[in-house]
Amino acid sequence: xxxxxxxxxxxxxxxxxxxxxxxxxxxxxxxxxxxxxxxxxxxxxxxxxxxxxxxxxxxxxxxxxxxxxxxxxxxxxxxxxxxxxxxxxxxxxxxxxxxxxxxxxxxxxxxxxxxxxxxxxxxxxxxxxxxxxxxxxxxxxxxxxxxxxxxxxxxxxxxxxxxxxxxxxxxxxxxxxxxxxxxxxxxxxxxxxxxxxxxxxxxxxxxxxxxxxxxxxxxxxxxxxxx
Ligand SMILES: [Zn+2]
Numbered sequence: 241x242x243x244x245x246x247x248x249x250x251x252x253x254x255x256x257x258x259x260x261x262x263x264x265x266x267x268x269x270x271x272x273x274x275x276x277x278x279x280x281x282x283x284x285x286x287x288x289x290x291x292x293x294x295x296x297x298x299x300x301x302x303x304x305x306x307x308x309x310x311x312x313x314x315x316x317x318x319x320x321x322x323x324x325x326x327x328x329x330x331x332x333x334x335x336x337x338x339x340x341x342x343x344x345x346x347x348x349x350x351x352x353x354x355x356x357x358x359x360x361x362x363x364x365x366x367x368x369x370x371x372x373x374x375x376x377x378x379x380x381x382x383x384x385x386x387x388x389x390x391x392x393x394x395x396x397x398x399x400x401x402x403x404x405x406x407x408x409x410x411x412x413x414x415x416x417x418x419x420x421x422x423x424x425x426x427x428x429x430x431x432x433x434x435x436x437x438x439x440x441x442x443x444x445x446x447x448x449x450x451x452x453x454x455x456x457x458x459x460x461x462x463x464x465x466x467x
Pocket of ligand 1 (some may be wrong): 355356357358359360424426427
């Protein structure tokens with residue numbers, strides 16, 4: 241029943257460029273605290289807390305290598321949790337009316353998020369597909385939604401559901417699928433220490449939830465075409 245398809249890969253890369261460029265400009269740090277770029281993030285408070293943690297684990301926060309660490313961590317948290325102060329659904333407001341009524345699938349959207357249980361990173365790739373109901377969005381917008389939802393303290397299950405619900409609601413899509421594959425640092429560097437274990441979550445909406453052959457088709461498109 242669903243035959244046509246529009247598949248795109250790797251849109252996450254561009255969305256991540258900004259984050260990479262950031263790390264090169266650490267040198268031009270000013271005296272102390274608060275470069276008030278993110279009005280909602282209390283840099284000074286993070287700095288105090290990080291200093292406390294360093295003391296608590298037995299470090300000397302005043303030794304040379306750690307002197308600027310609290311401020312650096314504050315800036316980093318402001319960046320990687322910036323999604324807390326954004327509404328990702330705004331990226332789905334600008335839609336185009338199209339007769340296209342086959343699957344739209346963007347695969348391999350790279351993302352980085354933070355496990356809210358351990359504040360350790362988990363990262364991987366998200367695949368987002370939908371069956372339009374007369375409305376489509378720019379493909380890069382799906383990657384933006386993934387990026388902003390990821391930039392919050394997260395659990396992968398909720399992240400998957402949040403993206404699926406947002407696409408379903410904003411686009412009124414006849415079907416939505418979100419599949420996320422990731423690896424969690426909290427599983428590899430602590431606890432059971434299983435490096436290489438991956439975690440897959442999926443959320444289906446509309447026809448992909450109700451119709452088995454539609455679901456099989458979209459999952460096939462996502463999973464079987466891997467390199
Ligand atoms: Zn964790």
